[in-house]
Amino acid sequence: MLDQAIIHFDKALRTVFAPAMTVRPVPGNDLPDAPLDEDEKRHAAALMRVNHCGEICAQALYQGQALMSKDESIRKALEQASQEETEHLAWTEQRIAELGGRKSLLNPLWYGSSLAVGMLAGRFGDRWNLGFLAETERQVESHLHGHLERLPAEDRKSRAIVEQMKADEISHANTAVRLGANELPAPVKGLMRLFSRVMTETVYRV
Template identity: 50%
Template sequence: MSLPHPDRLLLAFDRALRTVSAQAKSSRPNPAAHILTDNLSEQEQKHSAGLMRVNHVGEICAQALYDAQSSFSHTPVVARQLQHSCVEEEDHLAWTANRLKELNSRTSLLSPLWYAGAYACGVVAAKCGDAASLGFVVETERQVEAHLASHLQALPQNDAKSRAIVEQMRVDEVAHGAAAQSLGASEMPLPVRTGMKLMAKIMTTTAYYV
């Protein structure tokens, strides 16, 4: 049974608060839990923290996007798939927040802004219809997978904890994109894909520091 509209709004508000306040909880074990030690210099630790803060912001945006798109989707099967992906993205959110604590760093100071902007994008995508919304997911996950692959190259070689988290995130993002594609995603027009890349560039550059 679908929830009454006020209840959906309350759940969305609760999710937003937990997301931006770094209170997310994972449903799966942290892939770095078995790695017991770090051997990072001060400079390497700072660089890893910047990259993991970027990844945490990406997961804030993923929570907002999936929450908005599932709430405004047009068919139950699409809503269920988006909600499933959202749960796995919350794992990523919790893992990256925990890693930032281990690196003696913090999450982005602009988290509420990232969430609000991504939620608005998710609503617009959903209002364009399920095929377009799923296409937005496919393109987002394609770009995120490439971004995570670049982080595997950029992270310090001896930062095994961050690498384990990022690799599992990359695997999950590929699966989310494939699932959306299988449900009938449409191809995003080139101007939209270009705009998404530009927005992602602004976000990643800013979140590394702020």
């Protein structure tokens, strides 16, 4: 138990404070930088900060869900999704820096709250655990679609990152459904959307 606690605490510190690593090439890395004005850069950086924070939350959710799961195949699916989300962290972190922005100052708070939510979801059993994963990914995919509409059209580098993230989220949702995810009740989906709205509107500014 102590070893596991140390491992998960170390993972939390690395997720929130250490630079993330990626195996896949950063999408759009070979594209030229667009001549964005200062307002467009600030807006794009804020949107990418929201996406980065969303990946912080995803890491915590998956960690909490994996901790509570009793099914090895589900734990492996969560770990695979978590690895791809770590790459998303690296991509968004790099793009924020390129745009002259900064990461959210509230990332430790979002990590802690998302870890608690993930552990709570896991306590209801693996099929509900998977249902929570599938719904999370659907909502993130919708959120990323909205960012593609809001990003400056000329900012092809940011758009390439968001497009690949969107494709990965769809894949994670499909995996959860294939493994037997239950459909969440409408009130739960509504609460998830409310939490997401509070997070995104706050992180865009802070």
